[in-house]
Amino acid sequence: MMIKIKLKKIILTTLLLTNSYTTLADDNKFQVAIVKGEVGTSELSKGKVESGIKKLIASNIKQDFYANKMNLCVAYLQATSQQSDKTESACTEAITSLESMKHQSNKVRYLTALNYSNRGVARYRKNQITAALKDFEIAVEIDDNSITTGNLQKFNRLVSQEQVESITEFSD
Numbered sequence: 001m002m003i004k005i006k007l008k009k010i011i012l013t014t015l016l017l018t019n020s021y022t023t024l025a026d027d028n029k030f031q032v033a034i035v036k037g038e039v040g041t042s043e044l045s046k047g048k049v050e051s052g053i054k055k056l057i058a059s060n061i062k063q064d065f066y067a068n069k070m071n072l073c074v075a076y077l078q079a080t081s082q083q084s085d086k087t088e089s090a091c092t093e094a095i096t097s098l099e100s101m102k103h104q105s106n107k108v109r110y111l112t113a114l115n116y117s118n119r120g121v122a123r124y125r126k127n128q129i130t131a132a133l134k135d136f137e138i139a140v141e142i143d144d145n146s147i148t149t150g151n152l153q154k155f156n157r158l159v160s161q162e163q164v165e166s167i168t169e170f171s172d
């Protein structure tokens with residue numbers, strides 16, 4: 001019960017800080033979202049990814065589970081390739097924790113959409129084109145805010161429809 005109250009408090013008082021993900025070519029940059037004011041946020045916003053990850057892993061507080069996993073997802077996105085393999089599972093854990101909430105307020109839907117978008121970026125980086133597209137589309141369907149719609153548009157510019165269709169056919 002205490003965990004749910006704390007989680008709702010975090011969600012209701014959350015401010016999001018968006019950072020451009022800058023390792024993509026040209027002007028096509030995805031945006032990712034982290035929970036501002038939570039463990040590791042200060043380090044991540046200053047580019048101190050490794051120390052941010054260490055703090056997030058060390059905290060592992062159940063009350064801050066959603067914020068911890070969302071921030072860890074973005075931290076792993078920015079980390080070295082050794083740790084980037086953990087990105088998708090951290091994003092998925094954050095999504096799962098939000099979707100398990102019985103009351104789906106507008107704020108919860110907004111945050112869930114941002115996490116799908118974050119996971120879409122992670123999957124794009126791993127060249128999982130079809131899975132990335134699905135995450136970006138789900139994100140926009142849940143909440144078509146500027147981050148989710150912008151990331152879907154950027155994805156569509158980077159990946160041709162023919163490429164998505166051929167990958168889908170191959171995977172079926």
